[in-house]
Each structure stands twice: as C-alpha cells, then as structure tokens.
C-alpha cells in the first residue's frame with residue numbers, strides 16, 4: 332500500500348495509523364490500527380470520526396488485512412462488522428460497497444489495496460472541488476458560522492464546510508468565523524478550534540446556545556455545515572444542533588449551506604425520516620468523557636437522550652454545496668440529487 336498522509340489518517344510501510352481525535356487539542360497521538368476490532372473501537376469512540384474519514388479509514392484497514400493475507404471470505408465478513416460501527420455516516424456504507432466489489436476480483440488483495448488508495452485520492456479531489464464551489468459564495472469581510480468539525484480531521488482532504496471556509500480565508504476574503512463548540516463531544520471547541528489555529532483562520536469559539544444572539548445582532552452573514560447523509564429530497568443529517576441552527580438561520584434570514592461530497596447522497600432515503608440516527612451513551616451528556624478528560628456533573632443515574640445527529644429539512648437550506656456544484660431549492664425540487672448515490 333502507498334504511503335498516504337491525511338490529517339487524521341496515514342499509512343507508512345504498509346501500516347495504517349489513526350490520529351486519536353479524543354486527545355486533541357492537548358495531545359497528538361498516532362495509533363497503529365491492525366485489526367477490525369481496533370478500527371471498530373476507534374470509530375465507536377470517535378478516535379476516528381467524520382463521515383468521509385470513517386469510510387476511508389475502514390477501507391484502508393481492510394486493504395491492510397488483505398495485504399497480510401486474510402481470505403476474501405474473512406474480508407467480506409469484516410466489511411459487515413465495520414458497516415455497523417456507526418449507522419448514520421453513509422460514506423462508510425458507500426465506501427464499503429466499493430471495497431466489497433473490489434474483493435470480488437480474482438486478485439482481491441491487489442484490488443482491495445487499489446480500491447482504498449482510490450477512495451483516499453478521490454476524497455482529496457472531492458474536498459478541493461467543494462471548497463472551490465463554496466468559497467465562491469463568500470463575500471469580502473463576511474462573518475461565517477459553522478457547527479461541529481468538518482475539516483481535514485473529518486476527511487482525507489481539506490474538509491467539507493471548513494474546507495470552504497479555509498479557502499475563502501486563503502483567497503483573502505477577510506472572513507471571521509464563529510465556531511460552535513458543539514455539545515456534547517465538543518468537536519467544534521476541540522477540533523475545529525485546533526484546525527483554525529493550524530490554518531490561521533480568525534475565529535471565536537461560542538457555546539451552541541449563543542448563535543441565536545449573534546444572528547439577532549446581525550453578526551452572522553453565512554453558515555456552512557457538513558453532513559453525514561443527504562436524502563433525495565435534500566433533507567440531511569448532521570451533528571445534533573444543526574437543525575436548531577437552521578431554524579434560527581431561517582428566522583434571521585441568514586444564508587444556510589450544507590457542504591458534502593456527492594457520495595453523501597443516499598438514494599435509498601427519499602426524505603430525512605429514512606435516515607438512521609445514532610443514539611450514543613448517556614455519559615457523554617452527563618458530563619465530558621474521553622481522552623481529553625473525565626468529569627461527570629449530572630447525577631450518575633440521570634436519564635439521558637443523546638442522539639448524535641439530527642435532520643434538517645430541505646426547506647431550511649439555502650444551498651447544497653457539493654463537489655459537482657451548488658444547488659438551490661429549485662434544483663433540488665427538480666430532482667438534482669437523483670443523479671448521485
């Protein structure tokens with residue numbers, strides 16, 4: 332397997348390494364990943380996270396297992412184990428489908444490695460095209476807002492929504508960015524803030540419940556968020572809190588964009604009601620838990636509702652920024668997304 336380098340994934344001398352995102356921003360620790368069980372654990376714990384990165388990481392792991400001699404039958408079984416690791420991110424499902432097709436080849440070992448390398452390279456290219464389409468929407472001096480983490484940590488390339496924002500910054504558009512900390516796991520406060528500092532993007536971190544006040548004050552000109560799955564009618568799933576942000580944006584007439592590769596479109600989902608929403612452990616809400624620390628402030632037995640994602644209806648979306656272009660409400664109503672998936 333080639334030596335591949337992304338912000339949260341890398342291969343070297345045939346081995347796969349994952350950057351443990353639960354330790355960021357305090358520590359940068361690379362973890363070797365040799366087995367399916369290790370990959371599943373890393374995905375479930377969000378050591379590896381972000382829909383594109385999850386899909387690519389899972390396939391790189393299968394390519395590694397093929398390179399060390401696992402049978403086709405074992406690899407096909409492992410693909411199904413990986414598929415169940417996180418149910419909402421459709422990139423995981425699509426990438427595994429590509430890998431399963433590769434495993435049908437006579438020389439499945441070479442085909443698996445080639446497939447994983449191709450998925451990696453494709454994502455790098457898709458991210459760049461999304462960034463170019465999205466950055467063209469950004470006007471000089473705008474104040475932007477984003478939710479969760481959608482940068483290089485979540486992809487093999489420059490990211491989705493944060494890739495757009497970073498390119499606008501690089502183009503000298505003098506943007507400023509409001510970063511939602513994104514409870515409960517703080518992907519914004521830990522990961523997007525860290526990426527912004529690496530990239531030199533001027534940002535301010537806010538609690539999720541502060542976005543409304545900024546919009547009321549006219550301090551948000553445009554919002555870009557990512558997605559884990561887009562339905563054919565344009566409804567989309569993203570980190571929980573995205574829906575409330577979209578409602579606020581609609582009320583305050585702030586342009587609201589979802590940024591995702593076309594591979595995030597799921598033709599099997601006619602609308603958002605068909606998107607599976609991952610429910611996560613209550614301790615994530617009762618306090619903070621993970622490599623960055625452990626503090627439980629709620630009663631240990633506090634009942635918790637902890638959906639990892641929510642669904643934003645298409646009616647609240649100004650535009651869909653894909654690698655193939657920017658689509659508006661009329662495009663989506665005319666069936667523009669049916670060409671993907």
Ligand SMILES: CSC[C@H]1O[C@H](OP(=O)(O)O)[C@H](O)[C@@H]1O
Nearest residue numbers: 380381382479485557558569570
């Ligand atoms: C570029 S997709 C990033 C997407 O993934 C995040 O979820 P998680 O941190 O749970 O993997 C979030 O929904 C982001 O929008």
